[in-house]
Amino acid sequence: MTRPMPDKSLGVALIGTGFMGKCHAMAWRTVAATFGGAHPRLEVLCDLPEEKAQAFAAQFGFARATSDWQAACSDPAVDVVSITAPNGLHRPMAEAALKAGKHVWLEKPMALTLADAQAMADLAAAHPGQVTILGYNYLRSPAFQQAVALVQSGAIGSPMAFRGVYDEDYSADPSLPWSWRMTRAGGGLGALGDLGCHLVSQMLALMGPVAELTALTHISVPMRPSPDGMKPIENEDSALALLKFESGAQGSFATSRVARGRKCRLQWEVHGTDGTLIFDQENMNELWLHRKGEAGFTRHLTGPDQPDFAAFCPAPGHNFGFNEQKVIEARDLLSAIAGGPACGPDFAQGLVIEKIIHAMAASQGRPVTP
Numbered sequence: 001m002t003r004p005m006p007d008k009s010l011g012v013a014l015i016g017t018g019f020m021g022k023c024h025a026m027a028w029r030t031v032a033a034t035f036g037g038a039h040p041r042l043e044v045l046c047d048l049p050e051e052k053a054q055a056f057a058a059q060f061g062f063a064r065a066t067s068d069w070q071a072a073c074s075d076p077a078v079d080v081v082s083i084t085a086p087n088g089l090h091r092p093m094a095e096a097a098l099k100a101g102k103h104v105w106l107e108k109p110m111a112l113t114l115a116d117a118q119a120m121a122d123l124a125a126a127h128p129g130q131v132t133i134l135g136y137n138y139l140r141s142p143a144f145q146q147a148v149a150l151v152q153s154g155a156i157g158s159p160m161a162f163r164g165v166y167d168e169d170y171s172a173d174p175s176l177p178w179s180w181r182m183t184r185a186g187g188g189l190g191a192l193g194d195l196g197c198h199l200v201s202q203m204l205a206l207m208g209p210v211a212e213l214t215a216l217t218h219i220s221v222p223m224r225p226s227p228d229g230m231k232p233i234e235n236e237d238s239a240l241a242l243l244k245f246e247s248g249a250q251g252s253f254a255t256s257r258v259a260r261g262r263k264c265r266l267q268w269e270v271h272g273t274d275g276t277l278i279f280d281q282e283n284m285n286e287l288w289l290h291r292k293g294e295a296g297f298t299r300h301l302t303g304p305d306q307p308d309f310a311a312f313c314p315a316p317g318h319n320f321g322f323n324e325q326k327v328i329e330a331r332d333l334l335s336a337i338a339g340g341p342a343c344g345p346d347f348a349q350g351l352v353i354e355k356i357i358h359a360m361a362a363s364q365g366r367p368v369t370p
Contacts, residue, residue, distance in 0.1 A: 003335035005037025014070040015046045016084030017056040025060040027326040035331045046072040067163035073097040091116045107135040110350040112188035124347035131336045132347045137305040140328035142306035143287040157274030162251035164268040166199040178224035178231040190235030192357040196255035214367045215241035215360035227255040275288040285319045
């Protein structure tokens with residue numbers, strides 16, 4: 001499907017220059033070359049200290065640098081604000097951008113608390129002319145888009161069960177220093193907010209709304225070293241959940257930031273009445289499909305027959321990558337601004353994800369309704 005793209009160049013402000021900040025910068029520089037339309041103007045880059053902002057503005061190709069995020073959000077040359085700052089700044093930055101009349105591309109998790117996410121969704125609803133999109137980039141991979149299309153077309157019959165896992169090991173070492181990410185005030189939720197929300201976004205796209213869940217969370221490393229001595233960890237290292245979907249299907253969910261050896265195991269299965277689909281982000285260019293009557297599974301490699309792949313490469317089996325997902329995300333944002341179809345999760349849809357992960361955090365083994 002061809003999507004409309006802006007015919008007028010839009011000004012961009014980028015807040016943050018870490019892992020995801022660089023991903024956003026590369027996406028902004030690539031999106032028009034990949035999908036057409038006017039090239040965005042990279043107007044202002046914001047980070048602390050200002051010397052760092054100046055260095056990255058030169059590296060990323062932004063015209064100006066600042067250490068004042070309020071100024072970046074209100075800059076008259078800016079139409080879109082990309083926010084890749086620490087979690088605790090998501091709400092004030094997104095609200096400032098919306099109040100200044102800007103479109104917003106915000107990295108997940110949406111906010112520290114459910115109350116914050118609700119307030120952000122309410123403000124976005126009060127600004128219907130401005131597009132919001134959250135950084136759930138794994139929804140954009142060609143293999144995942146094809147998987148959703150297969151489920152919706154009935155290729156595996158009616159979905160009966162979902163089994164999903166998102167594991168990494170970046171916090172597995174108990175000598176890893178304490179950081180703001182491990183506090184409620186700075187990081188919000190732990191593995192659920194950093195990893196599990198991605199799995200929830202895919203689960204909802206494949207299975208539909210969640211009716212009820214029962215979950216447990218665990219802190220595997222309760223204390224970590226800091227310059228001020230050992231400090232307690234306040235948010236979860238791992239979480240497990242059982243789910244009931246509104247369709248009547250059931251599901252299981254697991255996420256961990258302390259799973260030794262796992263790097264990006266975003267893995268799920270959907271069992272249907274007529275088949276099964278399997279995907280693993282560590283092998284993101286493969287989708288496995290079993291249909292009733294077949295002896296086993298068929299491997300489907302990413303290729304131009306899957307959504308958005310051909311815009312990057314005309315040949316099947318030439319692998320798609322992590323950063324290309326962010327380019328598609330930027331395309332979806334720009335297309336929506338140009339009057340094309342809405343492509344979420346926007347702040348309203350992001351609130352649904354937040355309700356689920358916060359319900360998991362609060363469940364403590366009791367059934368809850370998100």
